[in-house]
Amino acid sequence: MSASAIRPSGIDGLATPSAFRTAVREWFDEHAPAKGSPQDFSAIHVVTSTTKAEYRARERAALDVTRQWQQKLYDAGLAGRSWPKEYGGAGAPVWQDDVVAEEQSRYGVSTKMMAVALEMVPPVLFVHGTHEQRLDHLPRVICGEETWCQLLSEPGAGSDLASVSTLATPVDGGWSVTGQKVWTSGAGSSDHALLIARTDRSVPGRGGLSCFAMPMAQPGVDVRPLRQMSGAYHFNEVFLDEAFVSKSRLIGELGGGWAVLRTMLRHERAAIGGGTSGRGAVQLVALARQLEGNNDPLVRQTVAGVVARERLLDLLQARMASGPPVPAGGSVAKLLYSEHARLTANAALELLGVSAIGSADATAEPWNERFLFAPGLRIGGGTDEIQRNTIAEWGLGLPREPRS
Numbered sequence: 471m472s473a474s475a476i477r478p479s480g481i482d483g484l485a486t487p488s489a490f491r492t493a494v495r496e497w498f499d500e501h502a503p504a505k506g507s508p509q510d511f512s513a514i515h516v517v518t519s520t521t522k523a524e525y526r527a528r529e530r531a532a533l534d535v536t537r538q539w540q541q542k543l544y545d546a547g548l549a550g551r552s553w554p555k556e557y558g559g560a561g562a563p564v565w566q567d568d569v570v571a572e573e574q575s576r577y578g579v580s581t582k583m584m585a586v587a588l589e590m591v592p593p594v595l596f597v598h599g600t601h602e603q604r605l606d607h608l609p610r611v612i613c614g615e616e617t618w619c620q621l622l623s624e625p626g627a628g629s630d631l632a633s634v635s636t637l638a639t640p641v642d643g644g645w646s647v648t649g650q651k652v653w654t655s656g657a658g659s660s661d662h663a664l665l666i667a668r669t670d671r672s673v674p675g676r677g678g679l680s681c682f683a684m685p686m687a688q689p690g691v692d693v694r695p696l697r698q699m700s701g702a703y704h705f706n707e708v709f710l711d712e713a714f715v716s717k718s719r720l721i722g723e724l725g726g727g728w729a730v731l732r733t734m735l736r737h738e739r740a741a742i743g744g745g746t747s748g749r750g751a752v753q754l755v756a757l758a759r760q761l762e763g764n765n766d767p768l769v770r771q772t773v774a775g776v777v778a779r780e781r782l783l784d785l786l787q788a789r790m791a792s793g794p795p796v797p798a799g800g801s802v803a804k805l806l807y808s809e810h811a812r813l814t815a816n817a818a819l820e821l822l823g824v825s826a827i828g829s830a831d832a833t834a835e836p837w838n839e840r841f842l843f844a845p846g847l848r849i850g851g852g853t854d855e856i857q858r859n860t861i862a863e864w865g866l867g868l869p870r871e872p873r874s
């Protein structure tokens with residue numbers, strides 16, 4: 471289908487939020503599957519399998535669906551509305567991005583397979599990147615062509631990323647990077663990584679760190695998948711042995727990696743909090759009906775609790791998008807979201823009873839996947855405890871915890 475054929479008519483001339491929202495909603499009604507319908511792919515990024523080869527095949531298939539959807543959004547002029555035109559956007563006001571995101575969350579679609587590329591790297595490049603770096607990446611990111619991962623955590627540095635020890639040593643034309651990263655989501659399917667490494671060993675902690683846009687396809691990068699309890703090989707160990715990053719790939723200042731990282735983490739929390747895989751209220755209501763539990767008062771109470779929490783999350787997202795800044799809002803959203811994902815999956819498994827144990831059961835399988843995926847959501851992107859610390863210190867102004 472040509473771009474013009476699917477573009478909401480006159481989209482660039484719609485100045486008021488309500489006219490814009492109506493056009494966007496009409497477009498989604500026509501082009502996006504409904505939540506809970508057989509075509510719903512809002513949890514497509516929750517990929518599981520019993521073998522690495524099968525996982526890679528399913529991951530590729532899920533990535534293809536995500537890319538196609540992102541391309542469709544782009545062709546419709548709905549991707550990156552607020553980005554400058556030179557980077558592929560429409561140069562529109564930021565509220566239009568929020569309207570598209572809000573409307574999209576009402577349908578059975580997801581771009582979470584590409585969350586690092588679409589939701590975390592662009593803000594980092596807009597704040598800290600050079601014009602050339604934006605030109606290099608953003609036009610490919612916006613239409614779903616380029617994938618990214620984050621090379622942050624290490625065996626000795628997770629919550630405390632100031633302890634990162636991967637070393638970037640200056641060489642002709644750039645840096646040679648050696649060290650080990652771990653828990654890297656999507657490393658096997660990413661074109662680039664946002665890497666944090668120590669560029670000055672004489673400065674301990676945050677000061678000696680720098681961030682880079684590192685190409686993943688090179689001899690010094692060895693990706694080894696790790697198996698999760700869900701059966702997924704979602705994340706990986708990544709061994710860096712004299713991997714090369716050129717000078718032009720330094721993001722921000724040399725030694726200024728902490729500031730870049732903070733921008734990335736803030737957007738990561740908000741992106742996870744706005745996720746789709748844990749938003750299962752519509753599907754849970756359908757499950758209760760299918761299992762004929764919808765007249766049982768206890769089931770109704772549980773399901774109503776899930777529906778209410780999801781509504782709360784949606785309202786928080788809407789407030790964060792359009793109101794004044796919510797202090798530590800990303801951490802609040804991420805905390806609520808990870809709790810919601812856990813409680814929704816628990817409720818489904820209670821409804822399913824023993825049939826939840828048999829993974830061959832087509833109704834139970836997606837809920838089993840959600841159930842096993844949920845604990846990871848409480849850790850990835852900063853653990854629940856770290857979010858609580860952030861909310862206490864930055865949101866509520868409570869005394870800071872002692873820093874060593």
Ligand SMILES: Cc1cc2nc3c(=O)[nH]c(=O)nc-3n(C[C@H](O)[C@H](O)[C@H](O)COP(=O)(O)OP(=O)(O)OC[C@H]3O[C@@H](n4cnc5c(N)ncnc54)[C@H](O)[C@@H]3O)c2cc1C
Nearest residue numbers: 620621622623628629653654655846849850851852853855
């Ligand atoms: C699904 C998933 C995907 C991930 N994807 C990526 C990725 O793509 N890239 C990447 O770099 N990393 C990724 N991670 C890693 C993740 O960011 C880290 O696991 C996380 O930051 C915690 O670090 P850690 O595992 O080293 O635990 P630790 O930091 O060692 O924490 C251990 C425990 O101590 C608690 N704790 C630590 N410090 C404090 C404190 N100050 N106050 C209170 N409690 C504290 C923690 O809450 C936790 O319960 C992913 C993890 C998961 C589960």
